[in-house]
Amino acid sequence: MAVKHILSPLEPSVIATLNAGDMVSLTGRIATGRDRVHTYLASGGKPPVDLTGLVIYHCGPVVIKENDRWKIIAAGPTTSMREEPYEAQIIAGLHPGAIMGKGGMGEDTSKACATYGCVYLQVTGGAAQYLAQRITRVEGVYLAEFGQPEAMWILNVENLPALVTMDSKGRSLHSLIREESFKQLQAAYAHPFMKEGHD
Amino acid sequence: METSLLRESMYELIRRTSTVLPQDILQALQGAYRSEDEGGIARETLGIILESASLSNETRLPLCQDTGALLAFVQARPDSTVFLIEDAIHDAIRSLTHEGILRQNCVDPSTEKNTGDNIGPSVPQVHFEPHDGPTRVSVMLKGGGSENMSTQYSLPLQSLQAGRDLEGVRRCILDAVYQAQGQGCAPGILGVCIGGDRASGYLLAKRQLFRTLDDTNPSPVLASLERTVHTTANQLSIGPMGLGGKTTVLGVKIGIAGRHPACYYVTVSYSCWATRRYTAELSGKGDICRWL
Numbered sequence: 001m002a003v004k005h006i007l008s009p010l011e012p013s014v015i016a017t018l019n020a021g022d023m024v025s026l027t028g029r030i031a032t033g034r035d036r037v038h039t040y041l042a043s044g045g046k047p048p049v050d051l052t053g054l055v056i057y058h059c060g061p062v063v064i065k066e067n068d069r070w071k072i073i074a075a076g077p078t079t080s081m082r083e084e085p086y087e088a089q090i091i092a093g094l095h096p097g098a099i100m101g102k103g104g105m106g107e108d109t110s111k112a113c114a115t116y117g118c119v120y121l122q123v124t125g126g127a128a129q130y131l132a133q134r135i136t137r138v139e140g141v142y143l144a145e146f147g148q149p150e151a152m153w154i155l156n157v158e159n160l161p162a163l164v165t166m167d168s169k170g171r172s173l174h175s176l177i178r179e180e181s182f183k184q185l186q187a188a189y190a191h192p193f194m195k196e197g198h199d
Numbered sequence: 200m201e202t203s204l205l206r207e208s209m210y211e212l213i214r215r216t217s218t219v220l221p222q223d224i225l226q227a228l229q230g231a232y233r234s235e236d237e238g239g240i241a242r243e244t245l246g247i248i249l250e251s252a253s254l255s256n257e258t259r260l261p262l263c264q265d266t267g268a269l270l271a272f273v274q275a276r277p278d279s280t281v282f283l284i285e286d287a288i289h290d291a292i293r294s295l296t297h298e299g300i301l302r303q304n305c306v307d308p309s310t311e312k313n314t315g316d317n318i319g320p321s322v323p324q325v326h327f328e329p330h331d332g333p334t335r336v337s338v339m340l341k342g343g344g345s346e347n348m349s350t351q352y353s354l355p356l357q358s359l360q361a362g363r364d365l366e367g368v369r370r371c372i373l374d375a376v377y378q379a380q381g382q383g384c385a386p387g388i389l390g391v392c393i394g395g396d397r398a399s400g401y402l403l404a405k406r407q408l409f410r411t412l413d414d415t416n417p418s419p420v421l422a423s424l425e426r427t428v429h430t431t432a433n434q435l436s437i438g439p440m441g442l443g444g445k446t447t448v449l450g451v452k453i454g455i456a457g458r459h460p461a462c463y464y465v466t467v468s469y470s471c472w473a474t475r476r477y478t479a480e481l482s483g484k485g486d487i488c489r490w491l
Contacts, residue, residue: 023243059264060264060265060302061264062261062264062266062299062301062302063299064297064298064299071299073260073261073264073299073300074260074261074263074264074299074302075264076251076263076264076265078265078343078344079344079347079382079383081382082347102344102381102382102384102440103344103380103381103382103440103441104380104381104382104441122440122442124244124247124248124251124440125263125344125381125384125440125471126248126251126262126263126342126384126471126472126473127247127248127250127251128251128255128260128261128262128263128264129251129252129254129255129258129260129261129262130247130250130251130254131251132260132264133254146313147303147306147312147313147315148302148303148313148315149264149302149303149304149313150313161247163240163442165442173442173443174380174381174441177380177381177436177437177438177441177442177443178380180436180443181377181380181435181436181437182377184434184435184436185373185374185377185435187434188373188431188434188435189360189370189373192366192369193365193366193368193369193424193427
């Protein structure tokens with residue numbers, strides 16, 4: 001599969017070329033944000049950095065301080081769906097270039113991606129070491145009062161592999177797979193369980 | 200038991216649980232990788248998973264950044280040793296959190312403050328079971344993403360046309376897999392409890408996750424149900440991380456508990472591919488003499 005190299009912050013012209021199903025390799029500056037950051041931003045909290053075009057990464061990393069410098073120990077994605085009640089508003093108000101996490105997001109986020117020009121990038125859940133290796137630097141930390149996993153970490157990443165699963169044209173691989181699996185589930189329900197040797 | 204040896208043992212047990220994927224799960228993931236289509240997203244995803252697991256094994260750093268909330272079962276003679284074991288577990292948790300082998304995963308809901316050391320009200324969960332034999336400590340680190348996908352059904356349930364029988368149970372477990380999609384980090388492992396009450400159901404379902412994937416249920420009918428659900432779940436095409444494919448679950452482990460005549464619960468503990476659990480047997484002095 002051909003891989004598209006993209007830079008964060010993302011330019012609107014680049015976002016427009018990304019399609020659901022595209023493999024991308026991400027380089028640049030990204031900001032982590034999970035539950036506390038989302039409720040904070042959605043309730044009108046001021047973003048500590050300009051999020052325009054940036055990738056917001058749903059991630060609660062493990063970080064330690066070594067010789068006065070932050071060191072990322074592990075940094076895989078968290079489940080994005082928990083941020084569904086807040087994400088559309090954040091996309092509308094703060095114009096990030098991409099949302100990155102795992103498991104995909106819902107209808108409201110999909111609509112906001114189409115309206116304001118944003119994409120959803122899926123990275124592999126649990127692959128914390130593989131992904132941590134692609135983080136080259138910790139630029140800083142904001143909103144530290146939310147706790148270490150929930151703070152906003154500004155990171156530099158290099159060649160981080162991700163898959164575009166929701167694009168700016170309203171397409172979502174997650175909803176396609178959900179529909180297909182629903183059909184399979186109904187088919188499975190048609191064949192009830194038989195106790196072997198009993199029925 | 201010697202306090203210092205016991206501390207070292209609990210440190211080693213928890214560190215290993217956070218950083219080394221159990222062998223049976225690694226083998227299942229390798230098999231899944233070979234079974235998925237070459238060049239497809241499912242195989243690509245499993246490749247990244249295997250590479251990351253291998254890295255964490257080499258570096259002895261966390262397999263997943265979500266190191267869960269620690270759950271432990273201690274089987275020991277009911278004497279004062281159990282207090283020493285609990286203290287050793289707490290000490291090990293504090294050290295490992297400080298070193299970044301465990302993430303700061305305990306938030307006090309009344310103040311919204313992270314306690315910073317993974318110790319808080321009713322955290323960690325350490326369960327003691329009186330046992331006449333060598334002391335055994337089992338530890339599980341289960342991530343919050345998969346914990347959120349765990350669920351409990353009360354039968355009969357009209358929406359699934361699930362009655363109070365094993366077919367009803369099958370419908371519930373498959374529904375849980377469908378509802379989770381990729382959000383619990385598929386391919387998942389399902390621990391299930393049929394029966395019990397609302398509290399015991401969740402604990403016993405989780406306890407099933409300690410069974411290795413190759414373990415066959417001693418009950419023929421439950422073994423058959425486990426096989427059926429496993430095969431059928433993989434036909435749902437949800438795939439690794441919910442991006443489609445043949446591998447949606449790696450294993451299904453079902454236990455039972457007696458039920459009140461009015462109650463029929465099916466509890467599904469959904470665990471991610473990175474299911475982290477180990478059991479260590481301790482010598483009389485407190486060092487690890489065997490991994491189970």
